Amino acid sequence: MFTQCDGERYVLRQVCRGGRGFGVAGTDDIGGPRPRWPWGRGDGRVSVGAGGVGAGGSIEGSALGENSQVANIHFHQAPATAVAWPVEIGPVPARASAFQPRRELRERVEGARADGGTVVLTQVLSGGGGVGKTQLAAACACDAVAEGYDLVVWAAATEAQQVITQYAQAAARVGVAGCDPEADARLFLEWLATTSHRWLVVLDDVTDPAVLTSWWPASRTGSGWVLATTRLKDARMTGGGRTRIDIDVYTPDEARTFVEARLTGEGMEHLLDEQVAELASALGHLPLALSHATAYMINEELTCTAYLALFTDQRTSLEEALPESADTEGYGRQITTTLLLSLEAAQAADTTGFATTALRLVALLDPSGHPHALWSAPPLLDCLAPDEASPAQAHKTLRLLHRYALITCDTRAEPRAVRIHALTARAVREAIPEARLPELATAAADALVNIWPYPDQLRPDLAATLRANTDALVDHAYDCLWGSGCHPVLRYTGDSLRKAGLVAPALTYWQRMAADCERLLGHEHLDTLVARNALASCHAEAGRIEEAVGRLERVADDCERLLGAEHPDALAVRNNLATAYGKAGRIAEAIGLHRRLVADCEQQFGDMHPHTLTVRNNLAAAYRDIGHLAAAIGLQERVVADSERLLVDGHPDTLDARGNLADCYLRAGYVKEATRQLEWLIADIGRLLGDGHPGTLSVRDNLARCYWLEGREDEAIRLLERVVADGERLLGERHPATSAFGYNLAVAYWKGGRQKEAVRLSRALGVDLDRMLGRRPQ
Numbered sequence: 001m002f003t004q005c006d007g008e009r010y011v012l013r014q015v016c017r018g019g020r021g022f023g024v025a026g027t028d029d030i031g032g033p034r035p036r037w038p039w040g041r042g043d044g045r046v047s048v049g050a051g052g053v054g055a056g057g058s059i060e061g062s063a064l065g066e067n068s069q070v071a072n073i074h075f076h077q078a079p080a081t082a083v084a085w086p087v088e089i090g091p092v093p094a095r096a097s098a099f100q101p102r103r104e105l106r107e108r109v110e111g112a113r114a115d116g117g118t119v120v121l122t123q124v125l126s127g128g129g130g131v132g133k134t135q136l137a138a139a140c141a142c143d144a145v146a147e148g149y150d151l152v153v154w155a156a157a158t159e160a161q162q163v164i165t166q167y168a169q170a171a172a173r174v175g176v177a178g179c180d181p182e183a184d185a186r187l188f189l190e191w192l193a194t195t196s197h198r199w200l201v202v203l204d205d206v207t208d209p210a211v212l213t214s215w216w217p218a219s220r221t222g223s224g225w226v227l228a229t230t231r232l233k234d235a236r237m238t239g240g241g242r243t244r245i246d247i248d249v250y251t252p253d254e255a256r257t258f259v260e261a262r263l264t265g266e267g268m269e270h271l272l273d274e275q276v277a278e279l280a281s282a283l284g285h286l287p288l289a290l291s292h293a294t295a296y297m298i299n300e301e302l303t304c305t306a307y308l309a310l311f312t313d314q315r316t317s318l319e320e321a322l323p324e325s326a327d328t329e330g331y332g333r334q335i336t337t338t339l340l341l342s343l344e345a346a347q348a349a350d351t352t353g354f355a356t357t358a359l360r361l362v363a364l365l366d367p368s369g370h371p372h373a374l375w376s377a378p379p380l381l382d383c384l385a386p387d388e389a390s391p392a393q394a395h396k397t398l399r400l401l402h403r404y405a406l407i408t409c410d411t412r413a414e415p416r417a418v419r420i421h422a423l424t425a426r427a428v429r430e431a432i433p434e435a436r437l438p439e440l441a442t443a444a445a446d447a448l449v450n451i452w453p454y455p456d457q458l459r460p461d462l463a464a465t466l467r468a469n470t471d472a473l474v475d476h477a478y479d480c481l482w483g484s485g486c487h488p489v490l491r492y493t494g495d496s497l498r499k500a501g502l503v504a505p506a507l508t509y510w511q512r513m514a515a516d517c518e519r520l521l522g523h524e525h526l527d528t529l530v531a532r533n534a535l536a537s538c539h540a541e542a543g544r545i546e547e548a549v550g551r552l553e554r555v556a557d558d559c560e561r562l563l564g565a566e567h568p569d570a571l572a573v574r575n576n577l578a579t580a581y582g583k584a585g586r587i588a589e590a591i592g593l594h595r596r597l598v599a600d601c602e603q604q605f606g607d608m609h610p611h612t613l614t615v616r617n618n619l620a621a622a623y624r625d626i627g628h629l630a631a632a633i634g635l636q637e638r639v640v641a642d643s644e645r646l647l648v649d650g651h652p653d654t655l656d657a658r659g660n661l662a663d664c665y666l667r668a669g670y671v672k673e674a675t676r677q678l679e680w681l682i683a684d685i686g687r688l689l690g691d692g693h694p695g696t697l698s699v700r701d702n703l704a705r706c707y708w709l710e711g712r713e714d715e716a717i718r719l720l721e722r723v724v725a726d727g728e729r730l731l732g733e734r735h736p737a738t739s740a741f742g743y744n745l746a747v748a749y750w751k752g753g754r755q756k757e758a759v760r761l762s763r764a765l766g767v768d769l770d771r772m773l774g775r776r777p778q
Contacts (some may be wrong), residue, residue: 085146085197089170090154092202093138096291097328098261100254105136105247112243122216122226124206124237127247128405128421129338133229136247137202142229150197157203157228160211167215167369185215192217192224203228207345209236216240231342231405249421250287255280258287259304260292271297275304282311284367284422292335295326309531318427336427342404349404354384354397360436362407362420363428364444366472368418371451372398372409372464379446383439417464429476441477445489448473452492457499457652457693461759464500467493482520485527486513494534499652501694503542503731510535526569529559533573540576541694543736545584550576566604568611571597575615578622584705587626594619610653613643617657624660629668652695655685659699664701675706694731697723701741704748713752720745 113121125133141152150172155166167185171177176191177184178690192199202215206228217226230237232452238244250268256276261269283289299306311321323336347357348549361380362370375394384394395409398418402409408419420428432440448466456463470493474481481487494513497506514535536551556577559570575597581590598619601612617639640661643654662677679701685696700723707716724745727738742765749758 027272029711034401061333071254072727083173083175085150086148087151087170087173088145088154089152089166089173090141092141092152092154093134095139096135096287098258098265098294099135099139100132100250100258100287101139101222102136102250102254103133104251105245106139108245109136109140109227112245112477113191121224122228122240122242124242125227125229125247126231126233126237126244126405128231129341130286130335130422130423131247131249132287133247134204135287137204137227137229141200141202144225149200149512153201154200155203156210157206158208160215163203163212163215174525189215193220196221196223198223200225200227202226206232206237207228209234209239213753215680216242233403233405249285250280250290252280252285255283255285255290258290259294262291263298266298268298268301271301271303273304275308279304279308279311282308286421286423288338289335289423291328292322294327295328296321296323299326299407316674317430318423335423336430339408339421339424339427342406346400346404346406350397350400351390352384352393352397354393355400357384357440358394358397359401359406359428360432360440361444362401362418363425363432364440364473364476365418366416366465366469367420367422367425368468369413370469371415371462372411372417373451374418374447377447379443379450383443388629415462416702420517430471437477438480441473441480441485443471445481445487448489449492452489452496455499455652456496458648458650460500463496468498478690482516485521485525486531491527491534494531498534498541501730503538503694503735507535507542510538524558524562526563529555529562529573530569533559533569533576536580537576540580540583544732545580549577549580549584549586552580566600571604571611573598575618578650579618582622582625587622591619591622591626594622606642608646611649611744613639613657614645614653615662617653620664621660624664624667627667629664632660633664633668636664650684650687651725655681655695659685659695659702662699663702666706671706671709675710678703678706691726694737695736697727697730697741701744708748708751713748715752717745717748717752 048206109123109125112123125137126135138154141154144152151170153166153170156162164182164185168177168181171184171188171191174188174191176187178187182562192201199219201224203212203226206212207230209232217224226242228237229244233244249255259276260272260281263269274740279293280290283293293307295309296302297304302310310316318336319334324334327334343356343359361383372395376391377396381389381391381394384397398409401407406420406424410419411416411417413419445577448469452466453459453462456466470489473489475727481490490513494506494509497509510531514531517525517531521528530556532551536548536555539545539551540548552573556570556573559567559573563570565574574593578590578593578597581593594615597615598612601609601615605611616635620632620635620639623629623635636657639657640654643651644655645656658677658681662674662681665671665674665677682696682699682703685693685699700719704716704719704723707713707719720741724738724741727735727741731738742761746758746765749755749761
């Protein structure tokens with residue numbers, strides 16, 4: 001039987017018996033007249049299966065009994081006219097307004113192509129919604145045409161049929177088409193594999209690698225190039241020699257340039273102001289969001305400052321700030337839909353049922369990342385599924401969300417292993433039912449407390465990450481962290497700021513906490529007393545000694561009246577008050593209070609409890625300050641030995657005790673012993689607390705003094721210069737410690753023969769160099 005399709009293809013369906021040869025003339029084996037072959041226009045091809053011979057083309061067969069076969073023989077007709085190169089099958093999307101070339105990404109694409117050798121070059125551009133994958137691929141397609149490529153095919157790839165349709169259309173344009181789209185698509189792939197024409201095929205928005213398994217182009221001549229875009233981070237996307245290139249948001253410079261170019265291009269330069277960079281940052285440098293935002297600004301004639309105020313107002317939803325009417329580039333979806341497009345697919349693939357809850361928890365935390373260990377904390381696992389979720393299941397859920405580009409889960413990036421784009425997080429939060437928010441916020445806060453290390457100074461990066469996540473939780477669910485008291489995570493964060501030596505941020509934090517505690521819990525609530533104690537201590541650390549003493553005296557009275565003198569929180573307040581007395585020069589009161597504290601702690605906690613070691617250390621420091629050096633050294637050596645035996649290696653209390661012992665040695669004139677102690681200490685404190693910690697500055701200042709006394713003047717001056725610069729940066733120019741460092745440097749300059757620098761520094765400090773040196777400068 002012969003079938004003719006549109007005058008271009010003729011098909012013979014012939015039943016062949018056995019393995020005998022089959023020719024193009026004669027009668028068939030089942031009787032009937034000999035057919036006349038309609039050869040068409042001279043390009044006919046014949047293929048024969050099962051023992052036959054042929055002259056090209058293809059056969060499709062299926063068995064009909066033991067020795068029978070049905071064969072479809074295709075004859076392809078040459079196009080009526082020659083192909084007019086170049087050919088573009090698309091349409092290729094137009095470049096967006098104010099398009100950014102993203103040179104670094106283009107260089108990575110070109111680099112991957114250069115590494116491909118002579119085989120087909122396939123790059124998979126992978127990234128979340130709105131990062132500009134399609135625009136980057138479109139730019140590559142436009143450039144390919146400009147560079148003289150013969151064929152560019154642009155195919156939407158969310159479904160296999162979309163790809164087949166475009167391939168079939170391309171087959172017709174290059175002259176290998178028939179009448180069946182799928183067969184034509186396969187013929188087109190064959191043509192791509194063998195042609196010497198230069199070609200580019202773009203497969204845009206691949207949502208399921210399985211549907212493309214048999215539709216990836218290949219080239220055996222090295223003339224082809226394939227680009228695919230996808231949200232997926234799936235290993236199947238990189239099989240078969242394909243290279244994945246991760247596409248992220250704009251760089252800050254690219255984002256700022258986009259805003260400036262977009263507004264300038266519309267003649268709206270007057271909308272630009274000093275908030276351009278801040279606006280770009282608030283939008284997460286996301287290309288799609290920047291496009292919508294600038295269109296909204298143009299339509300409403302809003303400056304960067306005005307739009308930023310609108311966008312950051314918690315009462316403004318994403319749909320209001322980035323409305324669909326601002327989709328000037330024809331993207332076709334509202335921003336929230338775009339950001340969460342993969343969520344439904346992720347939910348469908350979720351075998352645990354945890355995906356939605358997990359995504360909501362991530363959205364309440366810091367977009368820049370939180371520790372993966374959080375997902376082993378019982379409070380978070382219980383929130384996913386009480387008594388059912390395991391750390392392994394939680395990790396599986398995170399990786400699922402990662403695969404669908406809703407979050408990033410990369411344990412190599414600890415302590416910020418789990419991240420989310422800020423706008424995606426905002427879109428998720430806006431969809432959280434109000435009734436579920438307290439449960440989610442409490443679970444996240446409990447989990448942060450669960451993994452918070454003690455002492456956290458030993459892990460400064462983790463401590464900073466946990467503080468940032470608490471801040472994010474406060475921004476999104478502050479009211480949920482208050483009930484009969486404040487959530488412990490709020491105290492952990494404030495204490496962490498103090499212990500990290502972040503004096504100004506700690507003071508600001510505890511001012512707010514104390515005010516909120518008094519407003520929400522009352523003046524005499526335990527949490528309020530703790531916050532007032534912390535605030536007073538921050539004042540002392542900021543150099544506001546008199547104010548600190550007054551606050552601490554009032555808190556101490558309230559604690560003794562409400563809690564009793566032996567309550568741990570009351571003892572903590574008394575310890576801080578005794579230290580503040582010492583800083584205020586009220587030495588007798590400081591020593592008396594320290595002695596009573598030592599006795600109370602020994603009685604209540606025992607001789608070797610960390611609290612007891614702390615108050616002994618402070619008593620030794622008080623002895624040192626009044627010149628009782630023998631008593632100070634004896635007590636301090638005991639504290640150092642007990643701390644090293646009792647506490648973990650590098651514990652901040654041990655470092656503090658060793659620093660105090662070195663200072664005692666120095667004051668007693670034991671310079672070599674002091675230098676040795678300080679050199680040991682500086683290595684540990686820099687490693688454990690960081691170069692910018694105030695404790696590190698004090699140790700360096702004392703070490704510089706030792707170097708001076710040993711005749712190592714140049715080393716001493718260099719070290720002091722560094723201490724002064726770090727003090728001004730970390731503590732502020734007016735902090736008493738910064739001034740003390742400056743005094744020491746000015747004296748060192750003078751005694752080192754650098755009088756002009758000494759005079760200049762002393763004038764900047766506002767001090768009398770005569771008084772500092774005890775004589776009139778020459």
